[in-house]
Amino acid sequence: MTTHSAKPEDKRTRILNAAIHVFAENGxxxxxxxxxxxxxxxxxxxxxxxxxxxxxxxxxLFENRMALALSSLEEAVAAxxxxxxxxxxxxxxxxxxxxxxxxxxxxxxVELRQSSKFMKEYSPAAFAxxxxxxxxxxxxxxxxxxxxxxxxxxxxxxxLFGLLDEVTLNWLLSKDKFDITEATxxxxxxxLGGLKQGK
Amino acid sequence: MTTHSAKPEDKRTRILNAAIHVFAENGxxxxxxxxxxxxxxxxxxxxxxxxxxxxxxxxxLFENRMALALSSLEEAVAAxxxxxxxxxxxxxxxxxxxxxxxxxxxxxxVELRQSSKFMKEYSPAAFAxxxxxxxxxxxxxxxxxxxxxxxxxxxxxxxLFGLLDEVTLNWLLSKDKFDITEATxxxxxxxLGGLKQGK
Numbered sequence: 045m046t047t048h049s050a051k052p053e054d055k056r057t058r059i060l061n062a063a064i065h066v067f068a069e070n071g072x073x074x075x076x077x078x079x080x081x082x083x084x085x086x087x088x089x090x091x092x093x094x095x096x097x098x099x100x101x102x103x104x105l106f107e108n109r110m111a112l113a114l115s116s117l118e119e120a121v122a123a124x125x126x127x128x129x130x131x132x133x134x135x136x137x138x139x140x141x142x143x144x145x146x147x148x149x150x151x152x153x154v155e156l157r158q159s160s161k162f163m164k165e166y167s168p169a170a171f172a173x174x175x176x177x178x179x180x181x182x183x184x185x186x187x188x189x190x191x192x193x194x195x196x197x198x199x200x201x202x203x204l205f206g207l208l209d210e211v212t213l214n215w216l217l218s219k220d221k222f223d224i225t226e227a228t229x230x231x232x233x234x235x236l237g238g239l240k241q242g243k
Numbered sequence: 244m245t246t247h248s249a250k251p252e253d254k255r256t257r258i259l260n261a262a263i264h265v266f267a268e269n270g271x272x273x274x275x276x277x278x279x280x281x282x283x284x285x286x287x288x289x290x291x292x293x294x295x296x297x298x299x300x301x302x303x304l305f306e307n308r309m310a311l312a313l314s315s316l317e318e319a320v321a322a323x324x325x326x327x328x329x330x331x332x333x334x335x336x337x338x339x340x341x342x343x344x345x346x347x348x349x350x351x352x353v354e355l356r357q358s359s360k361f362m363k364e365y366s367p368a369a370f371a372x373x374x375x376x377x378x379x380x381x382x383x384x385x386x387x388x389x390x391x392x393x394x395x396x397x398x399x400x401x402x403l404f405g406l407l408d409e410v411t412l413n414w415l416l417s418k419d420k421f422d423i424t425e426a427t428x429x430x431x432x433x434x435l436g437g438l439k440q441g442k
Contacts, residue, residue, distance in 0.1 A: 076354020088338070091375065100295050106330075112254060116332065121322075179317060192438075193429075193432065193433065194429070195429040195432070195433060196429075199410070199413075199421075199426070200429075200433070202409055202410065202413050203406050203409060203410060203429075203430070203433060204337065205283075205409060206405045206406050206407075206408060206409020206410065206412075206413075207402050207405050207406050207409070208405075208410075209402065209405060209409065210401055210402060210404060210406070211398070211402060213405075214405075222398075224414075227398070230392075230393070230394040230395075230398060230399075230402075233392065233394070233437075234392070234394060234399070234437035234438070235437065236431075237392075237436040237437040237438070237439055238433035238436040238437035239433070239436070240436055
C-alpha cells in the first residue's frame with residue numbers, strides 16, 4: 045500500500061474502485077461513506093476532498109464507468125459494418141461488459157435507480173451519449189433502407205435502451221443466471237424485426 | 244371527515260390513497276410516515292396499525308395498485324381478438340392507465356425503483372402476474388402462427404415489459420410530454436415486428 049505517496053488522481057480512482065465493490069455488495073442506501081473509505085484504505089475525511097457527499101460519489105462513479113463503457117461500445121460499433129452489423133456489435137458488447145464486470149453493471153443498473161438525486165434531478169451526459177450512439181445507428185439504417193419504421197428516432201433509441209436495460213436487470217437479479225452473451229442473438233433478432241416492420 | 248367512525252378498511256384505503264400523493268410529490272425517500280398520516284388525516288400511530296413501516300406501506304401500495312392495473316389490463320386483453328389484437332389492447336390500456344393516473348404510474352415506475360427492499364428482497368406476485376399475462380399472449384401467438392420467434396417466451400415477456408416500462412418512464416420524467424396513448428401504434432408495430440421476425 046502506498047497510501048501516503050499516492051498521487052491525487054490515484055487516490056480518486058482507488059476511492060471509485062472501492063465504491064463499486066461496496067455499493068454492489070451492500071446497496072447504495074445501506075453503504076456508508078466510511079465503508080468506502082475503509083475499503084479504499086483512506087481516512088473518512090479524504091473522501092470529502094474528492095466528493096461532496098455519497099450522491100456525488102455515485103454520480104462520479106456513474107460518469108467514470110459510463111465513459112469507459114461508452115468508449116468500449118463506440119469502439120465495437122466503429123469496427124462493425126452497416127447498420128445491422130453495428131446494432132449487433134453494440135448489443136453483443138453491452139452484454140459482454142455486463143458478464144465481464146457484473147459489479148459495475150449492478151451499480152449502473154440497479155443501484156443508480158435507487159438514488160432519487162439521480163432519477164429526478166440529474167441528467168447524465170453519458171446516458172445522453174449512449175442514446176445518441178443508438179439513435180445514430182437507427183438513423184443510418186433508415187437512411188440506407190436497412191430499417192423502415194415511422195417511430196421517431198429518439199423514441200426508438202429509448203425503446204432499444206429499455207429493452208437492453210431490462211435484459212441486463214433480469215440477468216443481474218436472477219439467481220439462476222442464463223447466458224447473457226447468448227441472449228445477443230434473441231435481442232438482435234427482436235430489435236431488427238421491430239425496426240424493419242415497425243410501420 | 245368521518246375519521247373516528249371510519250371502518251378499518253376505509254382507513255387503510257385512505258392511507259394508501261394519501262401515500263400515493265405524498266410519494267409521487269416528495270419521492271419515497273424524502274417522504275415521512277408522518278407526512279402520509281397528515282395527508283390521510285390520521286394520527287401517526289394509526290399508520291402502524293395497518294403497516295409495519297414505510298417499506299411495508301410502499302409494498303402494500305404496490306400490491307394494491309398493481310392488482311387494480313392488472314385487472315384493467317386483463318379485462319382489455321379478454322375483450323380483444325387474437326394474439327395481435329390482445330397485445331395491442333394490453334399496450335393501449337397500459338398507456339391509457341399511465342396517462343389517466345400519472346401519480347400512480349410515478350409511484351409504480353419511479354419510486355419503487357428506489358426502494359432497496361423492493362428491488363432486491365421483494366418478489367411481487369403482481370409483477371409475476373403481469374409477466375404471465377404478457378407471456379400468455381406470446382405463447383398464444385406462437386401456437387396459432389401469428390408470431391414466430393425462437394426467443395424463450397419468459398425472456399420475450401421480460402423484453403416487452405422492459406420496453407413498455409422505459410416508454411412509461413421516459414414519459415413520466417420528460418418535462419415536455421409527448422402523447423403516450425399515440426405511442427401505442429409505434430410500440431405495437433415495433434413489438435409485432437420483433438415477434439414476427441425474431442428467428
